[in-house]
Amino acid sequence: MEYKKQIEQLIVDFRTNYLSSVSIDFVIFGFHDGQLKVLLLRWKETDKWCLPGGRVRHEENLETAAYRSLQERTGLSEIFLEQFHTFGDVLRYTHFSKEETMGTLGLPQDVLDGFPGRDVSVGYYALVEFARVTPTPDLFTDECQWWDIDQIPLLLFDHNAMITLALKTLRRQLSYQPIGYNLLPEKFTMPDLQQLYETILGQTLDRRNFQKRILGYDILDRLDERKTGGAHKAPYLYRFNKEKYEKALKGEVLFVG
Amino acid sequence: MEYKKQIEQLIVDFRTNYLSSVSIDFVIFGFHDGQLKVLLLRWKETDKWCLPGGRVRHEENLETAAYRSLQERTGLSEIFLEQFHTFGDVLRYTHFSKEETMGTLGLPQDVLDGFPGRDVSVGYYALVEFARVTPTPDLFTDECQWWDIDQIPLLLFDHNAMITLALKTLRRQLSYQPIGYNLLPEKFTMPDLQQLYETILGQTLDRRNFQKRILGYDILDRLDERKTGGAHKAPYLYRFNKEKYEKALKGEVLFVG
DNA sequence: TTTTAATGCGTAGTTTCAACACAATGATAC
DNA sequence: GTATCATTGTGTTGAAACTACGCATTAAAA
Structure with missing residues (x-):
């Protein structure tokens, strides 16, 4: 009632x-x-x-x-x-x-x-x-x-x-804007980010080329820390540089003939 | 009233x-x-x-x-x-x-x-x-x-x-789909199409590269006719191949990592 | 200490893209 | 009829971007 x-x-x-x-x-x-x-x-x-x-x-x-x-x-x-x-x-x-x-x-x-x-x-x-x-x-x-x-x-x-x-x-x-700022925790590793991209795109990407491309965007800051705990070599931790990230969001790359 | x-x-x-x-x-x-x-x-x-x-x-x-x-x-x-x-x-x-x-x-x-x-x-x-x-x-x-x-x-x-x-x-x-089918008359020349693109984009394009790119899409049929009347060399007339055009519209080229 | 597997960094081959050269051609001027 | 001119058709070259792949490094596990 x-x-x-x-x-x-x-x-x-x-x-x-x-x-x-x-x-x-x-x-x-x-x-x-x-x-x-x-x-x-x-x-x-x-x-x-x-x-x-x-x-x-x-x-x-x-x-x-x-x-x-x-x-x-x-x-x-x-x-x-x-x-x-x-x-x-x-x-x-x-x-x-x-x-x-x-x-x-x-x-x-x-x-x-x-x-x-x-x-x-x-x-x-x-x-x-x-x-x-x-x-x-x-x-x-x-x-x-x-x-x-x-x-x-x-x-x-x-x-x-x-x-x-x-x-x-x-x-x-x-394909024309960075993504991840709102999907990942503040600190994350490159494999974390790559997994996110692969999941969204539904396909695997080359680890090395992916890193090159992402770093090329110049939106990440690499920290001195590494993520320990997992087996094998400890990967660096990264953080989005909010300023640069926002800039990249606005300055959308337009394809021109 | x-x-x-x-x-x-x-x-x-x-x-x-x-x-x-x-x-x-x-x-x-x-x-x-x-x-x-x-x-x-x-x-x-x-x-x-x-x-x-x-x-x-x-x-x-x-x-x-x-x-x-x-x-x-x-x-x-x-x-x-x-x-x-x-x-x-x-x-x-x-x-x-x-x-x-x-x-x-x-x-x-x-x-x-x-x-x-x-x-x-x-x-x-x-x-x-x-x-x-x-x-x-x-x-x-x-x-x-x-x-x-x-x-x-x-x-x-x-x-x-x-x-x-x-x-x-x-x-x-x-940048990822052909355009022009609804903006140009049935038969048109390559310069016509280029002018359309330049007008929409608000910038000039290289004539030769433009032609290569457009023909690469494989959506045009070149006719035997040429457009006479204007001064100088007579350009070929083209027509959109509707079938291929529609196909290109659907099969959008997605950027992949 | 050795092994393992993932990471960091780098290189070679390929493809794509942008800039440019030159011959062909149709109308116009003479 | 012929020379001129601006425009078109086609091709080439060098640079840049992208892809595929090699190898040494390293943290944890054996």
Whole structure:
């Protein structure tokens, strides 16, 4: 009963404070154990999974709304967040009717009357440091969990397509911008970084050429420390030079005929 | 009076048939006289210009809506159209208040009551063959005209920023995908194509290297004809090989470590 | 102390890219 | 009809980037 009230209040809140027809969906990439992972939510009382999302307040910028929603879901504020596509197919809604949704939640169907039947959803992808995230489910979902990128189940709505496109965009981004600042701990080794790249690209890279290329970007500071503990030769630790990193992000290398 | 009725009807139509909070804006690129041009609309009874736009019907896909709206504005159906960014800043609306808008149109302010104060706008850019376009103004605008890309005035809303980003995206697109199919007439010469590239990129290119690179893509068929009439040596005519062209569009060359 | 396997640093071969040379050609001027 | 001119078609060369691979070094384990 308490939950029902909460939901109803939430819906009233939506109606008064948020834009209708527009939603935000997140593909949140994390990196752990040499695996690229995506944060998914499990829909209340079902075994169906979907991407975390958000909505936009009436007097709120889209980007602000994205950062706010993401923080609600992960607890992180300083994150790499980038819009990659806006999805607006009506078919997005084949899996779940409005009635089903309400039925699942045990709510009368009329609470959603007047709501538009579909949203246009702005897709963002985020890169976060796995360890720092505190996944938090919302009122519509029971659970919040990391999934290996190659073991994503069939998701609700068009969320599988979203992940695919987000990954494609991320891979392309890798080719003209440095990545890693938001995915690795502060200090890391070259093999760590290479594993990250290989995982994102889905292919192996030559160790020596990779190092040359990355160092060529001039965005890393090599520390005097080495990472001990593992077997064999101890690798140097590196740290992103934030200044140079930001500079590289802005001064995007454009291909010119 | 007649016009006022039309507008009111239009607004009723919007309320019942279209998504609120979502709009579409177009940066329509054309190419003529060695100049890259953009199609702009002049707002009714003012000297202020803006981008053409559209809205999404309740049961219509976003992309479908984009194609439909674009056809209404240009008369063209088979065009290159690509989403490049979604804009959602509240500041987008600084130039024009709801009241001003209504005032300009000579309408009572209450016709827009209940309308959300702002939209999230999905930006598309289009490439069209200049000569085939029939610019058509809508009910809110008096005039529809091509503007040289480097002579765009201060536009309404955030439309200047939209053009800037659209151009940036177009230029990047040029580096990993062929372009020209929708901007040039069926038969064209290599210098024609080069001029198009130079205009889009805003820089000159080496004639010989350009030819080598383009032919290397293997998307052109050289015809037996030559373009006569001009002074000096007659250049060959080329035509895009649609099959190969489409293939090149899909099989995007991804940078790999 | 020896072995092992990963790391740090370096080199050679290849491909790609940019800069430039020169002959061919179609209209124009005479 | 012929010479001139600007432009086109094709090729070459040197530099730079990229790929593939060699080898000595080193921390932990045997």
